[in-house]
Amino acid sequence: MGADGRLGVPGDGRSAGWWEDSALPGSRRGTTVIAGHVDTLRGAAVFAPLTRARAGDPVRxxxxxGTLGYRVRAVTARRGSALPPELVATGGPPRLVLITCTGPYRPGSGYRDRLYIDAVPVPRPVAR
Incomplete structure (x- = not known):
């Protein structure tokens, strides 16, 4: 995260980035934060599908x-680009927060708002 409170995002549009101050994906406690672009000058980016996310949707x-499974609990759009501190709990139950841009695009400064996808782990089936 930069000094301005903004979360850095991989620049290529094809990758999403894990915020290193958040829990590792698959951790038993805390929030895992992953951010990615919704689009680039060339078109849709890695997190473009998040604009259609709804509660109950699966996330991998x-x-x-390996691959971890989650289920969307809530989809929220918020004004501004600063990461809301209440979204990033270092303790507590495990969860995943995906972040991308949304709202009106402002030439020269980018999207006005951020989209937050809050998801919880899906239990893995027990092998028999």
Whole structure:
């Protein structure tokens, strides 16, 4: 996160980035924060599908250790680009927050608002 409170996002549009001050994906406690672009000058980016996310939708996060399943709990748009501190709990139950841009686009300064997808882990099936 920059000194201005803004969360850095990978510049290529194809990748999403894990915020290193948040919980690791798959952690048993705390919030995992992953941010990505909604679009680029060339078109849709990695988080473009989030604009259609609804409560109950599945989310998959792929890491070097495998794929983790989550279910969307809430979708919220907020004005401004500063990361709301209440979204990033270092303790508490595990959850995933995906962040991308939304709202009106302002040439020279980008999107006015941010979209937050709050998701909870889906229990893995027990092998029999």
């Amino acid at each position: 996060v792929t890491t070097g250790a």
